[in-house]
Amino acid sequence: MRKRTILNKVVAFGVIGSIIISNVLVQDSFKPAKAEGVADYVIQMDDDASSEMISRQYSNKIVKISQSTDILEQKNIISLTLTDSEAEQLRQNTGVINIEKDIIVKASDDGESVADAAGTGIDSDDQWNIDMIGVNDLADEAFQSENHVKVAVLDSGVTRSSDIPVKEHINLIPGEEEVSPMLEDVSGHGTSVASVINAQNNQEGITGVNPNAELYSVKILDDNKEATVSRVVEGLYWCIENDVNIINMSFGTDVDSELLHKAVKDANNAGILMIAAAGNRGREGSGTVEYPAAYPEVIAVGGINAKGEKSIISSEGEEMEIVAPGEDVPATGYFDEVVCTNGTSMAAAHITGVASLLWDKDLNQTANFIRGLLDASTKQMEEKEKYGYGIVDVAYAMDMYDEYARQYEEAFGEGAEIPANSSGVENYSEEQVKASWSYTDHANIVENAYNPTTQADKDRLLTVKIGVKMPDVYRESCQLKYAFHGLGNYVGDYVYMITFAEKYYNNGKVEALNYLNGTSASRTIKDGIDYLENSGGWNKIFNNGTLTANNIKDTNRARGNILAGFAIHIAMDAYAHSAGKKVGNVVQEIGYGMSTSEGQAERDKQNVIPARWNCAKGVGKEIVVNWFNGTKVGVSLYRLSAHTQGAFYMKDMLKYALDVRSNITEESKVWFKERSATTTGMAGVPEWKSWVH
DSSP states (O other): OEEEOOOOOOOOOOOOOOOOOTTOOOSSTTOOOOOTTEEEEEEEESSHHHHHHHHHHTGGGBOOOOSSOOHHHHTTEEEEEEEHHHHHHHHTOTTEEEEEEOOEEEEOOOOEEEOSOTTOOOOGGGOHHHHHTTGGGSOGGGGOOSOOOEEEEEESOOOOOSSSOEEEEEEOSTTOTTOOTTTSOSSOHHHHHHHHHHOOSSSSSOOOSOTTOEEEEEEOSOTTSEEEHHHHHHHHHHHHHTTOSEEEEOEEBSSOOHHHHHHHHHHHHTTOEEEEEOOSOGGGSSOOOOBTTTSTTEEEEEEEOTTSSBOTTOOOOTTOOEEEEOSSEEEEOGGGOEEEEOSHHHHHHHHHHHHHHHHHTOTTSOHHHHHHHHHHTSBOOSOHHHHTTOBOOHHHHHHTHHHHHHHHHHTTTSOEEEOOBOOOOOOOOHHHHHHHHHOOSOHHHHTTTSOOOSHHHHHHHHHHHHHHHHHHHSTTTTTOTTTTSOOSOHHHHHHHHHHHHHHHHTTTOOOOOTTOOTTOSOHHHHHHHHHHHHSSHHHHHHTSHHHHHTTOOOOHHHHHHHHHHHHHHHHHHHHHHTEEEEETTEEEETTTTSOHHHHHHHHTOTTSSTHHHHHHHHHHHHHHHHHHHTSOOOOOSSOGGGOTTOOOEETTHHHHHHHHOTTOOHHHHHHHHHHHOSOSOOOOOOOOOOOOO
């Protein structure tokens, strides 16, 4: 028998004068570098009057924050760019409760390599990591609860996917308030974390620990997978206001923050279970547990490999509480590809999934009950600083649930005695591990495309992904305006943009494009290219945040990759702005009859004709694959696989196609008409063939 109570961590509080975070050049996308002796500080005042006074006094030093919430304002928290002397002066202000540097937290991952299983469904029986933690030993009833535990993922966002259902998205990155969830997660980190928690068992991608979990995506990490403490705090208070049950935090810092700890305490007092990655400092020797995982109110999660041994990258320390798979973990990445991930980020996601499964049984239980049951049911390991109480085992926790609940109630919430978990630790062979994410019927789809092995290829893929997002996010700071959205003929706009992408990438050389009509592109698209080429637009783009932070230089190839991203954005935009239902002989666009803002909101909703989002991602992926493989970059703007039931139609696509290439085949004309024309007689859908622009 063993008795477990809530872990009492010993937290060392020290004064740390400087921070070293490798590869950090900026805090937010497109924020100018600061002069020496100047830093961002976060200040909390004790009342509204003090907050208003300081805001007026330092109005020209206010750091831009998200407009998605007014939470920080309500808490009288403000971020200012100050010199050391100005900060010291503010410390003497009687209205100031706390002032500290607005430090950076960073995602707890260790990079990722992409598997060749894109498009292949993997259920839990074939995932070593899911098997190791006992999920495969559960009865089907364990996943069919009518309860839905509310799980908030504080991360880099979750890309819209039918495989990873998200109840609500909130984006706290300044300037990204209106970004579609389809494009919000450039890094793929948050999407991977979310997939481990609740990806569906539907033969699409991987299967998560608890497909029944109700997910809330709270985007705090930017495209560099970083966030300021003030933004983390905003995310935590958003979770409190929205009554979530569990918060997953797959990020960390080695610097203690009074402001962050206060928000963590407030969330704990609100009855929220907080789970955080311990950090990836194992290679540094001591590799101490990072904050917020190191706070006693938070479960600190370390990573293990397929042998059940501590991952070489996982941090360790007396704050360690529990461990889970954190190496070679299959997850979902950008455009729904299956990726192989490493880091305590993924380990934390496993614990979050397990905790939500346990809480599904009875939402009336407390966070302390779930935490205690997790700890008491682990497969015990020696060396507590490496493994905490041990390896999570959801099957044993379920078996012991009723007994633990009985004893917990008798002990008035002070812990419970249950038999120690005597199960052995599984040891999976390398072949078993690789088989869980590399087998596929579609290996040729991503060969040489989604598995960048060199830094140059990784930079190339990142540059394309940043380009996809730029028209929605960076139009103000780079003066892109709306010039790189499809605004008329989506086929023509895409062809025009991808042509310039090829031209730049090949140093001005491009194959003859006899199907390209020089007048087919929208005027604004042409104006956008002219701005880049002749009015300093490229200089604006390359002298700002994300590209600079990732050391991406202004070269013709980099320009080509960015424009390829713009082209993908245009192609995907078609599914938001030209998709609709057929009403009589006319395709009626989504949002028809609504105001501009209402219509836009309707078009961006995930549950409005979900098939169009699957189609958009399929198109985006196809363009990237062709782009990486060096083949002629053409793609069908309409994929039959998503529409065999007539899920939606595309307005005017035949007209658009004819405008670009008037001599398309009769078969192609029929193909377009049956999906977008304004004529009747829709019988006889022909076999799908990709129509290459």
